[in-house]
Amino acid sequence: MRAMSWLRALLLTALLLPVLSVRADEPPRRETPPGAAVASAHALATEAGFEALRAGGNAFDAAVAVSAALSVVEPISSGIGGGGFFLLHDAKTGRDVFVDARETAPAAATPQAYLDANGELDRDRATNGPWSAGIPALPAALVHLAEKYGRLPLRTTLAPAIRLAREGFPVYARLEKGYASRREVMERYRGTRAVFLADGDPPQEGEILKQPDLARTLERLAAMGFEGFYRGETARRLLAGVRAEGGRWTAHELAGYRVVEREPLRFRYRGWEVVTAPPPSSGGVALAQMLQILEGWDLSRLEPAQRTHLVVEAMRRAYRDRTIYLGDPDFVRMPLARLTSPDYAAGLRAGIHPERATPSALLPAVPAPLEDEDTTHFSIIDAEGNRVSATQTVNLLYGSGMVVPGTGVLLNNEMDDFALRPGTPNAFGVMGFAANAPAPGKRMLSSMTPTFLLSDDKAIAVGAPGGSRIITQVLLAILAYDAGLSPQQVAALPRFHHQWLPDAISAEAGALDPATVAALQAMGHTVNAGEANWGNLQTVQWDRRAGTLSGGTDPRNPVGKAAVLPAPALTSP
Structure with missing residues (x-):
């Protein structure tokens, strides 16, 4: 077994955290899991998933229930006014599918619409209010999952979310603090004030937050499916509310939204698919670039500073290519075969000096000739072996800040994920060029990275929020699983990150010890050690040989929950 010392050293006290598991009495290498596992960023959403499973649903029904519940209890991170990505595995057919529920750009949202009088990016318009919002996608995704993959009607899977919206849930610290940081923007809008100032003051920890308009919107979705959100009363209210604040959505754009099923990316890293x-x-x-670059070294045999240096250099090169090449595949031709090729990774690896940082300025940003806590993730495995890894978001904290009156729908601010002004960083400091410029109906580039990790013995679902830092969280999680860590240890792992520009390593407190920081600086790296924690990783694992299910939820988020129920508990009254 590969040495685990370097990842164990990063874990600190996380190694002391309990691992959630259930052991079956059957012989090794079960063909189906001994129960179901759900990990999400809020205990109420995890329980909603189990409610769907107990009602006879599968992992995809549970995904609808968890997604909708998170949309109610985590308005700071996601909601039905936003979108997401759903990676699915159908155990019966063996098929994997990627459900793209990314928001789309309204026709009025041209690059010129986001420039001020001096031709600079109007940051307020890009991140606040109706102009910052793409056409919502999550309701269409819930309908799609229910109709094509689930067993239960929406009135069953949406029932927990409707109940939470109508009866309320306790405000937690992150929700209160997030509101305080966005208060000036949010209180511009009548619909937002009606929800968050209903009792006369901002949300405070321990108070019960009720959202009766959102409950009614979810009821229409449950009763009428797609028509219940994208046409009819909800659509009329959305269009009127957006127009009242100066936005320019059309009924045709709203009714014309569709999710897209895409083929997932696949590649190998050591013994994993x-x-x-x-x-x-x-x-x-x-991920393909970074892992295939790193496959050229045995990381477990390297000193911490050199190991971190090589991981950072892989991150640097992948984020550079992200900036230059990637966009909506329905609008942009991308050299994906080359970018994900082991040969291309080998060429990038050859350009890494083993003891010197590569200044990002030496990796030019020339266009080719041809996304903190403000997102959420959940992972599910059911007793049949179906899997879901899903990441959903409204982009920044509380999205656009605007709740459309009479709907309870908090709009996203995903338009900032476009390259609204080429070469100008977005709110996450990530730049973009023509490949990610807005166009009518186009989907903005995202960092959301729901992922499955498969070996002969294990099936894992993993993902995280964190804007541009999502990808590196998933990278470190894969490296940790490869080193033999448990799901809870993976979720607790301290993190570091590099995204090409700005040219600096970001690291959580304790992720890099002082000697490693000094060694990295001697190599030419700028290191911002001791940054505030980020991310909210959620993961589940089925170990076929051991006959166990286990889950990990990020200890940075005290309201999250990973739970495992044995098969008998899923069918009990």
Whole structure:
């Protein structure tokens, strides 16, 4: 077994955390799991998933229930006014599918619409209010999952979310703090004030937050499916609310939204098959590059500073290519075969000096001739072996800040994920060029990276929020699983990150010890050690040989929950 010392050293006290598991009494290498596992960023959403499973649903029904519940209890991170990516594995057919529920650009959202009088990016318009919002996609995804992959009607799988919206849930610290940081923007909008100032003051930890308009919107979705959101009363209210604040959505754009099923990206890393997100996610391509670059070294045998240096150099090159090449595959031709090729990775590896940082300025940003806590993730494995890895978002904290009156729908601000002004960084400091410029109906590039990791003995679902840092969280998780860590240890792993520009290593407190920081600086790296924690990784694992299920939830988020139920508990009254 490969040495685990370098990842164990990063874990610190996370090694002391309990591992959630259930052991079956059957012989090794079960063909189906001994129960079901759900990991999400909120305990109420995890319980919603189990409610769907107990009602006779499968992992895809549970995904609808978890997604909708998170949309209610995590308005800071996601909602039905946003979108997401759903990576699915159908155990019966063996098929993997990527459901692209990314928002789309309204026709009025031209690059010129986001420039001020001096031709500079109007950051307020790009991130706040109706102009910052793409056409919502998550309701269409819930309908698609229910109709094509689930067993239960929406009135069953949406019932927990409707109940949570109507009866309320306790405000937690992150929700309160996030509101305080966005208060000035959010209180511009009448619909937002009606939800978050209903009792006369901002949300405070321990208070019960009720969202009756959102409950009614979800009820219409449950009763009428797609028509219940994208046409009819909800659509009329959305269009009127957006127009009242100066936006320019049309009924045709709203009714014309569709999810897209895409083939996942696949590649191998050591003994693992990695199944992950294709464009318009940038995550899968970046993972393929980084892992295939790193496959050229035995990381377990290297000193911490050199190991971190090589991982950072792989990150640097992948994020550079992300910036230049990637966009919506329905609009942009991308050299994906080359970008994900082991030969291309070998060429990138050859350009890495083993003891010197490569300044990002030496990796030019020339266009080719041809996404913190403000996102959420959940992972599910059911008793049949179906799997879901799903990441959903409204982009920044509380999205655009605008709740459309009478709907409870908090709009996303995903338009900022486009290259609204080529060469100008977005809110996450990530730049883009023509490949990711807005166009009517186009999907903005994303960092969301729902992923499956497969070996002869294990099936793992993993993902995380964190904007541009999502991809590197998933990278470190894969390296940790390869080193033999448990799901809970993987979720607790301290993190570091590099994204080409700005040219600096970001690291959580304790992720890099002082000697490693000093050695990296001597190599020419700028190191921002001791940054605030980021991410909210959620993962589940089925170990076929051991006959166990286990889950890991990020300890950075105290309201998250990973749970495992044995098969008998899923069918009990």
